Amino acid sequence: MGLISSTPMLEKARSEGFGIVAFNVHSLDMIYAVVEAADEVKAPVILQTTVGSVKSLGAENIVAAAEKASNQYNVPVALHLDHCTEYSVIVQCIRAGYTSVMIDASMHPFEENVRKTNQVMEIAKHLDINVEAELGKVGGVEDDIVVSDEDAQKAVPAECVEFIKRTKVPTLAPAIGTAHGIYKGEPDIDFIRIQEIAHLVEVPLVLHGGSAIPDEDVKRCVSLGMAKMNVSTELKNAYSAAIRNHFIETPEALDPRQYLSKAKNAAKDLAQSKITLVGCAGKATEIQEYEKEKHSNPIMAN
Template sequence: MALISTTPMLEKAKQDQHGIVAFNVHSFDSIFWVLEAAAELKSPVILQTTVGTVQSLGAKNIVAVAKAASEHYNIPTGLHLDHCTNFEVIKEAIQAGYTSVMIDASMHSFQENVVKTNEVMNLARSLGVNVEAELGKVGGVEDDIVVAEEDAQKAIPEECQLFVELTGVPTLAPAIGTAHGIYKGKPEIDFGRIAEIAKLIDVPLVLHGGSAIPDEDVRRCVSLGMAKVNVSTELKNAYSEAIRKHFEDEPENLDPRSYLQKAKEAAKEMAKSKIKMVGSEGKVVPAFV
């Protein structure tokens, strides 16, 4: 199966009231084990990369590997560029074959955010590429984008409505109290704000900072209209911890096939738990395959 736009995938998820997990992948092998996990559960999935990963691996190389893996596992797969502030990098990703991109202009004024989002929309719309934008400021660290806790701002529902009207953006990530990375305390998610935003706009919403949020809270977010749930930190932590444990238990075993297989299995189990959490298990339908 070829890579597909995440727009219809997320619209259907919203309609059917389940989520789709967008897993950050940081290496070529991670693309395969994320899709293997999704295939075993018959779930649509989104691969997403940061700008740093694009710079490290190359957009064309990522697309080639993602296409090969998607065709091998034969499940609906989107490829998303996350949190990008640079139009030229977005353009590169689209030209390479990404099916979804995020323009993050949330650090600018509302008006400037609209202008920058429309610039990307003008490029992506005719190609069927999904565009994601952000309103408010999600706290935490994502590559070189750092938003201190005191600077995080929640999205204003009326501004979300106006923003979608002015841009036509098909997916929106409103800041609702989550943060990137692992939480130091219990996340203070503003469920009422999600519900209010969802009443005002029809497009699927995106939950950023999905790592380590209690499952019941994520499910509630999904039920309120958060169709895309981003997971990064927990996935790479599971992978890395398995490698660390291997060398603690078997310091003389330097065979990469041994420790990488353990890391893969740990990450796959984490991915599967997230897919089950959002309710997308078994959601691959004939229209997609």
């Protein structure tokens, strides 16, 4: 069916209390691993890439592979640019065919974050793409963005309201205590803060740092309004560990088709477990119908 904006799938997820998983993919075959996993459980899915992956693989190549996969399998697929601080890269990805972008200006003061987000919204409002922005600072490492534990800051609920009012951004990632990467201890998730923000704003919320959060905590976040959960490190680790284990067990087996097949299967298994966890397995047709209805109804589209 081709790539679609993540806006309708996330709106539907938020309104019905389930989540959509956004998987960071770092190679073209990881794209197919994720989409095949989604197809097998009939779920909508979001592919996302870091700026580093865009510079490594090329935006046009990523879009071509994602479009090919989305046309091959009958599930809703969106393509998202994750944590981008560079306006020029956002424009490049939009022109290439990305259907969702994140402008991350969370490291700046509130007013500058509003300004930079509105700069992207000026483009997006004329196109059928989603825009995600962040308030507060999610700790950890994401590509070349490093936020120490000391610098991590949770989003202020009242600022979330003001930010959405002034930017009209359709998706918001509030910092609520999660971190990028694998946790050293138990994640300190502020569930009360999620509930407060979700009560004050209607837009879908995004859970960053979704790797290795305990299952029950993920379910609680989704039930409170987190409609999108980002998974990067766990997927990358599963994929890479399968290759490492292949060479530990069979060091002379150098055929890439063997070890890449194992890596792909490991990524698929991980993707399916996360998709099932957030409750979107079996939701593909529902999302497809909502997306078509929204495009055919001018009032819903606005």
